[in-house]
Amino acid sequence: MANEAYYSEEHFRQQRRILDNGDPRALICFCVDVSGSMSTYWIQEGGLRKTLGSGARDGENTSFFNLKDIRPGYKYYKKIDKLNEALSTLLRELKNDKELRSKVAVSIVTYSEYARVKYDFLDSEYLDVDSCMCHVEKDRTSMGDGLRTSLAQIDEMQNRLQEAGNDSYTPILVFMTDGTPTDDPSREFDVIRQRVESEQLFVFPLGIGESADMARLRNMYPFGKIPPDFSRRYCMVDPDDYRNIFNEIKSHVREKQRVMVSEGNSKQSAPVLDDAQIDNTQSGEDIDLFSFV
Numbered sequence: 655m656a657n658e659a660y661y662s663e664e665h666f667r668q669q670r671r672i673l674d675n676g677d678p679r680a681l682i683c684f685c686v687d688v689s690g691s692m693s694t695y696w697i698q699e700g701g702l703r704k705t706l707g708s709g710a711r712d713g714e715n716t717s718f719f720n721l722k723d724i725r726p727g728y729k730y731y732k733k734i735d736k737l738n739e740a741l742s743t744l745l746r747e748l749k750n751d752k753e754l755r756s757k758v759a760v761s762i763v764t765y766s767e768y769a770r771v772k773y774d775f776l777d778s779e780y781l782d783v784d785s786c787m788c789h790v791e792k793d794r795t796s797m798g799d800g801l802r803t804s805l806a807q808i809d810e811m812q813n814r815l816q817e818a819g820n821d822s823y824t825p826i827l828v829f830m831t832d833g834t835p836t837d838d839p840s841r842e843f844d845v846i847r848q849r850v851e852s853e854q855l856f857v858f859p860l861g862i863g864e865s866a867d868m869a870r871l872r873n874m875y876p877f878g879k880i881p882p883d884f885s886r887r888y889c890m891v892d893p894d895d896y897r898n899i900f901n902e903i904k905s906h907v908r909e910k911q912r913v914m915v916s917e918g919n920s921k922q923s924a925p926v927l928d929d930a931q932i933d934n935t936q937s938g939e940d941i942d943l944f945s946f947v
Contacts (some may be wrong), residue, residue, distance in 0.1 A: 668780045672759060673814060678821035679759045680907055681775060681811055684741065685804040687831040687862065689766040690793035692734040696863055696891065701728030714836060728912060729893060733832055733862050738787045740896035745786055748778035751904075755779035758907060761807050765800030768790035775811045798839035804829070805845060808855075823910060825857055828903060830890075832862035834870070843873055851876040856910070858903055861889040 672679060703723045724730055748758055755778045762773040773786050808825045815822045827846070849855035859871035868885040881887065890896050 655898070668776055669774070672777060673818040673820065677757065678823060679777075679815060680754075680757055680823040680910070681759050681761070681808055681825040682903075682907070683761045683763060683804045683808050683825065683827050684765045685765065685800050685827060686737065686741075686788045686827045687766070687797075687800070688734070688764045688788050688791045688831070689795040689833065690790060691795075691833050692737070692862070693732060693790040694863075695730055695732050696736075697730040698728040699725060701725050701730060703853060729758060731893060734788065734790050736890075736893060736896055737830065737862060740900050742783050742787065743897070744900040745778065745781055745783045747892075748905060748907075749781055749783065751778070754904075754907060759811065761804075761811070762786055762788070763800060763804045763807060764788050764791070764915075765803070766798050767794040768797060769796060769799040769803035770804065771807060775807070795831065795833050797835035798836045798837045798842050801829065801839055801842035801846065805842070824853060826856045826858070826903070826907065828858045828860065829871075829874070830860045831871070832866055842933050846874050847876045850874070850879060856906070858899070860899060864889070864891050866890075872913045876928055 701724050703725060707725075745760065748760070749755055758778045759775045760773070760778055760781060761771070761775040764770050764772050772788065773781075804827055808827065812822055812825065846855065848858055850857055857874050859874045861871055862866050866889055868889055871888065872880055872884055875881075875884075888899065890899065
């Protein structure tokens with residue numbers, strides 16, 4: 655694990671403020687896949703006139719193409735660009751939300767070959783959103799390392815809040831990936847399932863692109879606690895999918911924060927048991943940009 659978090663003198667002052675203020679905090683850790691395949695393009699099905707061949711990228715088969723060969727009117731985007739766009743929108747909304755900005759502390763962990771703490775926990779109102787943007791790194795997907803680092807971040811901040819005599823809401827882990835792991839994350843999945851089961855963690859596992867392994871991501875939930883229509887709602891393919899799920903996360907934070915204040919407790923989303931047979935395939939093409947533009 656490498657720690658390259660964004661730090662400044664002001665950052666340390668604001669972290670101190672979180673502990674000294676005494677108000678409870680909702681902790682959100684974004685765990686973001688920045689493996690090489692996140693630089694590939696998604697293009698609406700039928701949007702290409704032709705491709706220039708194919709090859710392996712970060713364990714996935716991708717096709718090469720010229721941007722000029724995209725048919726007019728068809729949607730397309732680079733995965734990392736759309737993720738950053740949605741993430742920055744959510745962070746700016748939290749930053750400007752008078753109710754939530756001083757109650758939601760955000761951390762960002764990225765992972766490819768290794769996991770890195772890109773941004774340590776800070777109140778939303780003091781975030782430098784531009785510094786939170788993620789960049790593609792190497793062609794590996796160390797999913798277990800990313801999850802382990804994220805859980806350690808959450809645990810450390812919760813411990814610091816507890817030592818300072820402060821309460822905290824049930825923390826939230828927003829996990830994002832576009833492919834299959836190149837390490838073995840089974841132990842981390844076990845820990846997450848146990849925490850979700852005991853209501854010590856909320857988790858939003860988001861699959862980026864139609865090739866995301868939604869069946870694997872569904873295993874972050876214990877039996878009986880899978881959110882409704884998980885494989886469709888939590889698979890980010892169409893541009894609107896990103897906006898919709900990040901709005902859901904924001905609404906979740908607002909709702910659970912109110913529940914904590916009124917009842918001192920909160921619960922995971924209502925369970926469903928009928929998601930196992932859902933077809934995870936999506937329309938569209940996962941395509942890489944070759945050296946032609």
